[in-house]
Amino acid sequence: MGRIPCCEKDNVKRGQWTPEEDNKLSSYIAQHGTRNWRLIPKNAGLQRCGKSCRLRWTNYLRPDLKHGQFTDAEEQTIVKLHSVVGNRWSLIAAQLPGRTDNDVKNHWNTKLKKKLSGMGIDPVTHKPFSHLMAEIATTLAPPQVAHLAEAALGCFKDEMLHLLTKNRIDFQIHHPPSTSTTTAAPPPSTYNININGKNDEKEDTIEKIKLGISRAIQERPHDMLPSNTPWDSSTANFAGACSTTAFPASISGGYHHQYGPSSSFGNDGNRSPWSQISICTGSTCTAGDQHVRLHEKLEGGIINGGEDSEGGKEIRNGTSSMFASDCVLWDLPSDHDLMKYPIV
DNA sequence: AAACCAACCAACCGCCCTGTG
DNA sequence: TCACAGGGCGGTTGGTTGGTT
Known part of the structure; x- marks a missing residue:
């Protein structure tokens, strides 16, 4: 079962490449090209898998690669193309001279x-979360809508908290006057939430966000759509x-x-x-x-x-x-x- | 100063497609 | 037509580094 490994796992070095290995690989490829990756490590005197050599060359050693920070224009290009092709990193990288699919992928993920x-x-x-929520809410029966905020918060709680706590932002949630009869205790019209990273206050924040989302959806889901x-x-x-x-x-x-x-x-x-x-x-x-x-x-x-x-x-x-x-x-x-x- | 944590990124893994005999 | 090796690709892992507690 399974695929035949591309090389012998024994006697093959793994992990970070040393400058000496880089030099060997670069100088060999400069002389002989990249015709057969399986033979390259042998001929270059490297105890590496051919595939590892190929990756090292294509992702790092190639002389036409850029190694610096991504520019604003590059980031914009990535976002644009990602909205069209999704995680097709090689396609996106092909539009960014000097960047590899691995670079693009890492930059996207981090x-x-x-x-x-x-x-x-x-x-x-690439849609606003609010629009997605409203879309979902309009397809649900009222009893299900009541649980949507909870589910949504489950999905995004960690991300939100990360952003909020990292930026230490004081923000406000403004509510329209309540017309709902489903909420026992109406919240104040404005929350003043000061995120400072303490656990109990995080929990408090979660509860307040939950309530705010829930009320917004239950009361007027269509208001969440951009005009x-x-x-x-x-x-x-x-x-x-x-x-x-x-x-x-x-x-x-x-x-x-x-x-x-x-x-x-x-x-x-x-x-x-x-x-x-x-x-x-x-x-x-x-x-x-x-x-x-x-x-x-x-x-x-x-x-x-x-x-x-x-x-x-x-x-x-x-x-x-x-x-x-x-x-x-x-x-x-x-x-x-x-x-x-x-x-x- | 030490421990902890998060971010970053190089490298690896395994699947898939293509070319070739 | 089939089998196989080579290579491309996207997802994931793990080591390193810098910041925070």
Whole structure:
């Protein structure tokens, strides 16, 4: 059972590469190229698996790689493309010269996901959490709606607390006058919550957030929708990140992303929308179907130039052939005007 | 000063696809 | 047509580092 290992596990070194190993690998590849990874470690005098050599070369040693911090423009590009193709890191990395799929993936998982969550945007669907919550709430019978806030908080409690406590933010939850008869003790119209990281106060915060979300949903779920809903939830159009790009209208219509003022994706202190805290409500459970349909469109309509597709098979070909450095598939706007839209 | 924690990122794992004989 | 090896890919792990308690 199972696959034959790519190399003998014995006598193969693992873990961090030393400078000497890097030198051996680099100088061997400079002389002989990368024709056969299985032979490379032997011939280069390395006690490494061929696959390990390939990864070390492609992710670190290649001379055309960038090793510094991601720029604002790069981050914006990642977010845009991720909203379209999902976790197709190699596709995204192909649009960022000098970056590897591993770089992009790590940066997404450690930074960008949290930034989006902090803005109240679900990093999976790229929709505001509030919109997802409202969508879900409208599909439920009233008794179920009552439990939605609880469930949502379960999903996002940790993330919210992390953001709130890390930023030590004093924030307020404003409530409209209550018309509900289901809540025994109406809360004050305004909460003043000072997060300072102590456990008992965290619990208190959780309870207050729970109550606020629950009341908002029970009373007026439709109020949670943005007045000018930027996405058409009745379709799977999900490629608005490319509304200013070379995508055909059939794919780019309908979804206009709203990631906040132009000031940025950068670390410009408190002005950055990344650092703004939203009350995050919602669920990440709705992404898959949309992405699948989008990918079908994308792979059929773009990667393959329009009409026909064989799905994943073709897109893998695309990774190596159509995303060559001189082939710009996405004509991303230089000023990334996507980011100029206001936060929802 | 030490212990603890969170963030980061290099490296690994296993699945999948492709090319070839 | 089939089997197999090579390589690509996304998900996950584990070590390191820097900050906080």
